[in-house]
Amino acid sequence: MTTGSAKDAARAVDDHPALDYVARAGLVAFGIVHLVMGWLIVQLALGDRENSADSAGAVRELAQQPFGEALVWAVGVGMVLLALWQVVEAAVGHRQDDGAARVRKRLTSLGKVVLYSVIAATAFKVVTGSGSSGGNGTESLSAKLMNLPGGQVLVGLVAIGIAVVGGYLIHKGATERFLKDIEAGGASGRVGSAYVWLGKIGYIAKGAAVLAVAALFAYAAITHEPDKSGGIDEALRTVLDQPFGSVATAVVGLGFAAFGLFCFAWARHIDR
Structure with missing residues (x-):
């Protein structure tokens, strides 16, 4: 062919x-x-x-x-x-x-x-x-990168890349760009308004969690300690140890649940 x-x-x-x-x-x-x-x-x-x-x-x-x-x-x-x-x-x-x-x-x-x-x-x-x-796949990744020439810079670049993704998710939620992915009728009426809010909250919560992951990678790069990096679970546990951390973590959890519900609405009103 x-x-x-x-x-x-x-x-x-x-x-x-x-x-x-x-x-x-x-x-x-x-x-x-x-x-x-x-x-x-x-x-x-x-x-x-x-x-x-x-x-x-x-x-x-x-x-x-x-x-x-x-x-x-x-x-x-x-x-x-x-x-x-x-x-x-x-x-x-x-x-x-x-x-x-x-x-x-x-x-x-x-x-x-x-x-x-x-x-x-x-x-x-x-x-x-x-x-x-x-096992912690992200920790292993950062450790491998750190052992390469210019390892701290590489881990720092990964942190920047992850931060870009997190920022994009927050922007997508705040500006409702995700509405391009669903049919116009899916965002109309009271039910449609609920879908929009689920999407907004979900994307912003996911973006915030990803930014927390980026912060861990950035900290690992600055301190040259790859074991300080991690994925979403490790990032949220770090947030949990901060003042008002339990409240912030619970809000993120509710946001992830909101995104899950939005996925069901997206499936019903998908617009490719």
């Missing part, structure tokens, strides 16, 4: 209505993960420090519920479908944009492929019994 015909085939897939159902199934799974994360974060704020308040912890929490194995399988499959949708978007999507905007959005889709694939892999590891509750 030639490059041209391959692109034509990919565009045909992107335009096919069936891809809407793939995306919807994936968004429902993503929503479930965020709802459970929200619950775990609120529990963390209330003093439960035993569970990990991140996507891996959410998957493990799901596995412990009635019909947990089926739920985790469903989440894993849903995240694979979400990743497949973003693969198509990264390859031939965002055709309504031109130039740098299209390249930026396709690269963003590629980044989402990695994120969704990681959650899917975690789900499948948990459900097959090969998952491990230990």
